[in-house]
Amino acid sequence: MYPYDTFQAKNGWVIIAVGNNKLWEVFCNAIGRSELLSDGTLKDNYDRVKKHAEVKQFVEAWTRNREVKEIVDFLQAKQIPCAPLYNVKDVVEDTYTQYAFNINNASCANQGLTPLSPIIFSHKPMYFLVCFFL
Numbered sequence: 001m002y003p004y005d006t007f008q009a010k011n012g013w014v015i016i017a018v019g020n021n022k023l024w025e026v027f028c029n030a031i032g033r034s035e036l037l038s039d040g041t042l043k044d045n046y047d048r049v050k051k052h053a054e055v056k057q058f059v060e061a062w063t064r065n066r067e068v069k070e071i072v073d074f075l076q077a078k079q080i081p082c083a084p085l086y087n088v089k090d091v092v093e094d095t096y097t098q099y100a101f102n103i104n105n106a107s108c109a110n111q112g113l114t115p116l117s118p119i120i121f122s123h124k125p126m127y128f129l130v131c132f133f134l
Helices: 021-030 034-038 045-050 052-063 068-077 088-093 095-100
Strands: 004-009 012-017 082-084 104-108 112-116
Touching: 004 052, 012 052, 012 068, 021 034, 021 045, 021 068, 045 052, 068 082, 088 095
Parallel strands: none
Antiparallel strands: 004 012, 012 082, 104 112
């Protein structure tokens, strides 16, 4: 499937997943490239995979001028699957991650705050310290 890849944005990376021909149509119209729909060499996923380098270039021509949040908000509003690509620091600082996975922070020697594993092996909380270089 293509475009189903990471793309560089103005301030980071975004994952865009155009997994079928209907999403391709929505995506092309959304980014202002509806002329691509009449390009027979990009008609199906199979064709787009063969020309993935070319497709990546024009998708990044669009993403490079926009911030990650802008891209994600815009494409998700059009129901095109996409998400920011996080590094470890982004994951730890993400509000949803902190809530959903109960990330607790502890001090690790000379590394500052690091996430603790949310895994509990018994009724009593027991955490294993995992040190990441943030």
